[in-house]
Amino acid sequence: MNSPNLAKLELETERLVLRVSDENFVGVILDYFKRNEEFLREWEAVKDHKFYTxxxxxxxxxxxxxxxAAGGTFRVWLFRKSDGFSRTIGSVALNNIVYGAFHSCHLGYRLDGEEINQGYMxxxxxxxxxxxxxxxxxHRIEANILPRNMRSMRVVEKLGFYNEGLAKKYLRINGKWEDHIHMVLLNEALHALND
Structure with missing residues (x-):
């Protein structure tokens, strides 16, 4: 992998600091999950009461x-610059990172229910x-999205992801196996170098 120490990484955008968070942020992250328990339930796997400890x-x-540190995952938590690091409003993760002939990953993201429709994600x-x-x-980022999650679909479409088809009963969401639309974005710059 061609990257800095990911476990200590911090990225910035106009309004946000995106930070890999360790145990020092456990209270802030737990607060996020407690605030958003109801909002996230429709979109995520079932969580038992231990999750909220x-x-x-x-x-x-x-x-x-x-x-x-092992290179298989990368997650940053989103902090508004105006809030400092006292409150997170969501996270973005690259999971199942595989190199070799694949050079691909799965994208996952979640946002605070009170912060939707403001362009943060x-x-x-x-x-x-x-x-x-x-x-x-x-080379490739894959996002799997519930067909009814139109907000999420609009976000990835704006960023250039395209639909590769429907994955039947792909993930167990809120206790039920759900179909997902398989959205993909290719690294066109990398692709052009190899053509």
Whole structure:
């Protein structure tokens, strides 16, 4: 991989700081999940009561930092510059990062229910995609989106993702196997260099 120490990374956009967060941010991250428990339920896997504890989130952050250091995952938490680091409004993750002949990953993202329709996620995703393609050297980013999640679909379409088809019963969301639309973005600059 062609990148700096991802476990200590911080990126900036016009309004946001995107930061890899360790155990020092456990309270802020737990607060995010508690604030958004109802809002996220429709879009994510079922979480039991342990998920909403400091201990669980500390373990999750330790595990995540290990996976980031190993190069298989990359997640940044979104902080508005106006808030400092006292409150996060979401996260963007590149999961299942594979190099070799693949050079690809899966994209996941979540935003605070009170912050939707303000362009924060588009702003954050642009920066993470730029980093993934230009610094990490990835060739392909895949996002799998519930067909009814029109806000999420609009965000990736604005960023140039295209529809590669429907994955039937792809992920278990809120206790039910759900179809997902498979959206893809290719690193055209990398692709052009190899053509």
């Amino acid at each position: 400091i201990h669980y989130q500390q373990e999750a952050l330790r595990d995540e930092i290990s996976r980031i 588009t702003e954050a995703l642009k920066k993470v995609i730029e980093f993934a393609f230009n610094t990490m050297g990835l």
